[in-house]
Amino acid sequence: MTTRTVSKASWIYTVVSLLMVCVFLFPIYWMVATAVKPATEIFANPPKLIPTNVDFTVWQTRIFENPRVLRYFVNSLILGFGTTFLTLALAAPASYGIAKLPIRGKSFLLSISLVSLMFPAIMLALPFFVMFSRIGLTDSYAGLILANTALALPFAIIVLRPFFLAIPNELTAAAQIDGCTPFGAFVRVVLPLATPGLFTAAVFTFLFGWSDLVFALSLTTEESMRPVTAGLWNFIGSNVTQWNAVMAFSTLAMLPPLAVFLVAQRYVVAGLTAGAVKE
Structure with a gap:
């Protein structure tokens, strides 16, 4: 050629x-x-x-002068970061155990994680509503964070597992020889080495919490507890819709996830590249 x-x-x-x-x-x-x-x-x-x-009239009258808009964004930030922290706190030790520890049934646990990704959120909405209504978790941050974590956790486990597989066992053994407990070696040695994977999982789990609509509509009835995705429905009328207000709100709702991705972009790219190699 x-x-x-x-x-x-x-x-x-x-x-x-x-x-x-x-x-x-x-x-x-x-x-x-x-x-x-x-x-x-x-x-x-x-x-x-x-x-x-x-x-920019609609920005002033429907967005910046609307006190509910700020509440929607505060709720979404709480749900997004809450889902991220809880998911990583559970997924990191779980994926490390599946990758490194001699646990029986690891293949079965990994298969369950893969299969659970196929379930749409709407299948879990009704069971969650029944359970949470009985224990008082509807219209609460805890209920929404738990529901979002149930969807994000299997994905985070699958993302983090290859990173822990790539870390040599000799490093944790050396840390334990120097006096670390197994958990101390995990926290002080393994987690810092898996930083790209943690950032990758964190970004995607934040998006799980930020973009959820099914749980936001099914598990909340109070307007003060609704996040951005559910609040967008208030801008869509049954007869007349002010589309410039809808698009202004959507543009504003796009900025926090974009900012999170731009901040963690370097780690996310490195994490996706490292996780693409099968060990």
Whole structure:
């Protein structure tokens, strides 16, 4: 293959890649553009790709001056970080035990984790509602965090297991020779070495907690306990919907997960690369 042919092929791949990126990013652009359009431009025919009259009125009246919006975001942050901390606290020792400890039935436990990922949240919503209503966990952060953790935990175990498999047993043995207990070796030696995997699992479990809608609707009845995903329904009316307000709220709801991913991006990329190798 000549240099000219290789150069032409690389240009074709570049153009195709740019087109695919534009296709994936266009809905996000349309959301942001609609958030600053007046109602006349939103329903214009043909649609206007670029806003000609930028209008931030809905941002002020429906978003920044609405006290419920701040409450939605506070609830989502509590649920997101609470789900992350609880999931990692349970998944790290569980995945380490499956990877390193001589436990009977490890293959069965791993299979159960894989199978549980196939269950949609709606299948668990009714059982959780029945259980939580009897023990007083509906309309509470604890109930929502536990429900989200039930979905995120199997995924976190599967993500973390390859990282613990890649850590040599000699390191934990050396730590125990120096006086560490098995748990101390796990905390002081194993967990720091598995930092990329922990960040990878943390980002995805945060997204589990932030983006949940099924449990947010089924386990809460009080408006003050609802997160961003459930609060978005208040902007959609039965007869008339103010779409610029819906898109403004959606744009604002996109920022915290984006910020979390950008902060942990370096660790997430390293974690996904390391976890791709089968031991």
